[in-house]
Amino acid sequence: MRRVLLVNPPIYDFAAYDFWLQPYGLLSVAGQLRGQAEFLLFDYLDQARSNPQSDRWGRGRLCSERTESPAPLKIIPRYFRRFGVARTRFRDYLREHGPFEYVFIQTMMTYWYPGVREVIEDVRGAWLGARIVLGGNYATICRDHARGLGADLVVVGSDLRPLWGFLEMTPDPSQPALWDVGANDHSPLRIGAIKLADGCPFRCSYCSVPQVYGGFQPRSLERSVTELELLIGRGAENVAFYDDALLFDAENVLVPFLTEILRRGIRINLHTPNALNARFLTGALAHLMVRAGFKTFYLGFESVSRQWQQGTGGKVFSEELARAVDHLFAAGADPVDITAYQIVGHPDSDIQELEESMRFVHRLGIRGMLADFSPIPGTPDGAACRRWVDLDEPLMHNKTAFPIIRLGFDEVNRLKDLQRAFNRSIASQGAS
Numbered sequence: 219m220r221r222v223l224l225v226n227p228p229i230y231d232f233a234a235y236d237f238w239l240q241p242y243g244l245l246s247v248a249g250q251l252r253g254q255a256e257f258l259l260f261d262y263l264d265q266a267r268s269n270p271q272s273d274r275w276g277r278g279r280l281c282s283e284r285t286e287s288p289a290p291l292k293i294i295p296r297y298f299r300r301f302g303v304a305r306t307r308f309r310d311y312l313r314e315h316g317p318f319e320y321v322f323i324q325t326m327m328t329y330w331y332p333g334v335r336e337v338i339e340d341v342r343g344a345w346l347g348a349r350i351v352l353g354g355n356y357a358t359i360c361r362d363h364a365r366g367l368g369a370d371l372v373v374v375g376s377d378l379r380p381l382w383g384f385l386e387m388t389p390d391p392s393q394p395a396l397w398d399v400g401a402n403d404h405s406p407l408r409i410g411a412i413k414l415a416d417g418c419p420f421r422c423s424y425c426s427v428p429q430v431y432g433g434f435q436p437r438s439l440e441r442s443v444t445e446l447e448l449l450i451g452r453g454a455e456n457v458a459f460y461d462d463a464l465l466f467d468a469e470n471v472l473v474p475f476l477t478e479i480l481r482r483g484i485r486i487n488l489h490t491p492n493a494l495n496a497r498f499l500t501g502a503l504a505h506l507m508v509r510a511g512f513k514t515f516y517l518g519f520e521s522v523s524r525q526w527q528q529g530t531g532g533k534v535f536s537e538e539l540a541r542a543v544d545h546l547f548a549a550g551a552d553p554v555d556i557t558a559y560q561i562v563g564h565p566d567s568d569i570q571e572l573e574e575s576m577r578f579v580h581r582l583g584i585r586g587m588l589a590d591f592s593p594i595p596g597t598p599d600g601a602a603c604r605r606w607v608d609l610d611e612p613l614m615h616n617k618t619a620f621p622i623i624r625l626g627f628d629e630v631n632r633l634k635d636l637q638r639a640f641n642r643s644i645a646s647q648g649a650s
Contacts, residue, residue, distance in 0.1 A: 219256050223318040223341075223348075224248055224399065226261040227325075227333035228302030230285070232294065232618040236278045238458035238491055239263055240411040243354055244324035247378065248396040250389035258318075259399045260311055262302030262333070264408075275489060275513060276409040276456035288332070290613045295627055305336065312344040320349050320385070325356035325364070328594070328612040335367050342368065351381065358430050359595055360612050376416060376431050392438065394445035397452055406453030411460050414442050414471050418462040420495075423530045424564065424591065424599040427462045434463055436471045443478055450486060458489040465498035473503070476510040486511050493518030493559050496534045496542035504542075504549040515546055516587075519558040522575040526566060530599070536578060543582045554645055556584040562633055563591035563621025565602040572633065580640040583647070588637050590617035591624075 226241035241261060248257050263280060272278030280301045287298035321341050325334055334352065341348050353373035357364045364372045371384050382389055397407065417431035449457055464472060479486075488511045496517045507515075519539045521527055527535055539558060546556055558579045564570055579586040592615050593603035600609060606623050607614040614620070621630050 220254075220320065221318045222248070222251075222255045222257050222320045222322060223315075224257060224259045224396075225308075225321060225323045225337050225341075226259075226263055227323060227330070227337045228262040228300055228305075229280075229327075229330050230288075230298070230300050230332040231327075231330065231616065232291075232296040232298055234280055234282070234299075234301040236263070236272070236276075236280050238276065238409050238411060238456070238489060240409065240458075241324045242395060242411040242413070242460050244322060245395040245397060245399065246413075247322065247353065247381070248399065249393045250378075250391055251385075251387055252390065252393045252396060254387050255320075257396060257399045258315060260308060262308070272408075275487060288613055290608075290611055291616065291619055294616075294619045294622055296618060296622075300333075302333070305340070308337070309340055309344070312340065317345045318348055320351060322351045322353070323369070325352055325354035327592070327615070327617075328356045328360050329592075329614070329616040331356055331360070331363070331367070331612055334364075338368050349384075351384070353381070355426065355430055356612065359426055363610075363612055375429070392441055394441055394448055397445070397448045407449065408454070408456075410449035410452070410454035410457040412442065412445055412449065412457055413437065413460045414475055415461055415463065415466075419466055420463065420533055422533055424561070424594070424597055426594045426597060429596050431462070434466060436467070439474050439478065442475055443482075446479065446484065446486070450484065454486070456487045456489060458491050460492060462492055463495065464490060464492070465495050465503070468498060468503055473506065476506050480510055484511075488512045489514045490516050492516070494542075496539045499542035499545055501545045501548060504545040504551070508546075508549040508551055512551075514555045515551060515557070517542060517556070517558045519575070519579065520561045520564075520589075521570045521572065522578045523571040526564075526570045529566065539579075540582060543584055547583075553583050553647070554585060557587050558582075558584060559587050559589045561591050562588040562630065563617075563624045565591075565593075565599055565606075565624065567625060573636070576633075576637055576640060580643065583644065585641045585644050586637050588634055590621050592617040593620055 224244050282299040282301040285298055285300045323334055323337055350369040351371045352364055352369045357372045358374050361372055361374050373381050415436040417434045418427045419434040421428050494517050522536050560575050576586050594600040595609045
């Protein structure tokens with residue numbers, strides 16, 4: 219049987235946080251080949267989690283070390299770091315567990331490619347004959363750049379037919395993600411991830427999802443429930459939805475799923491790190507989500523400016539956010555676990571009215587979170603950023619760097635300090 223090594227690379231960035239990070243795409247691809255190969259997983263991040271500092275929902279810091287900033291980012295007055303276990307750990311692993319015929323490497327943020335390059339160098343140093351496959355966001359958005367790293371195959375988008383032909387294997391799309399890889403070491407799975415659908419029906423001007431996944435495609439209810447039970451069987455107590463449009467067509471996707479897990483008596487803490495569309499959050503749906511175990515709610519609300527909202531896709535308006543928050547309060551959700559995302563550093567920041575947006579969210583009685591803008595090639599907003607940065611260098615897509623380039627170091631710090639003050643106010647109200 220063929221031996222396949224799955225690798226979730228280290229992260230090179232100014233900041234990284236274990237926000238329910240899991241190599242879900244990698245495990246989903248491997249799951250379709252369940253029983254056809256021997257799979258092993260080396261996850262730089264799972265082994266680098268600092269458990270004592272994790273919060274009650276499984277989020278926490280990642281172990282890291284200072285490293286020199288790459289040349290394009292030396293202008294940014296922040297410390298650059300490498301997140302993940304030591305490089306020597308992976309080299310030792312290759313010697314002890316190899317050889318492997320194939321190595322699948324997951325890619326995420328385009329500007330994290332130095333970690334992907336590091337893995338490829340070490341695999342080539344161990345076994346010249348290993349056939350290396352890249353897939354994911356970076357491989358799709360920066361395909362030509364990714365091909366320059368020396369992999370044997372770069373899988374673009376969600377069409378996996380080139381991969382199946384390369385492997386000469388026949389997939390079974392009904393299979394859940396390969397969460398059982400590594401189950402023999404008896405270590406519990408601390409956190410898990412799940413998707414009920416791929417893609418998104420919206421085309422927001424700043425988002426890469428249409429490039430990577432295309433349109434909205436629900437998965438089967440049976441597969442989704444099987445995957446959740448597999449996660450619980452591995453010991454997961456917190457599961458994050460990786461859906462990009464979790465509430466879209468809820469009556470046919472999310473509602474049947476939640477109804478089924480309630481029917482089966484499944485008890486699990488559920489989380490929504492990807493932005494929920496407040497427009498679709500009805501009172502009945504909010505009550506069902508809370509009953510089924512949802513503990514954290516992250517809502518997409520990038521700006522109070524109606525002009526800005528309409529210009530970026532019109533995904534959600536201020537009154538829709540306020541109505542969704544009222545529904546969550548009525549359903550019993552904790553205000554400190556409801557968060558509204560707002561983008562900082564957008565190329566149209568002049569009309570975004572960000573500070574007023576932060577005040578609006580605070581008046582609703584929930585937390586806000588400033589999401590740093592990343593200029594993504596292939597998106598309308600990314601194209602507008604070429605006046606400030608070289609988009610052909612993926613390092614310049616960095617979400618810490620671009621807001622500083624766009625707004626200035628002091629202004630970004632001022633806005634983030636203001637957001638922290640608002641959130642402390644919400645926390646103190648909850649404590650009282």
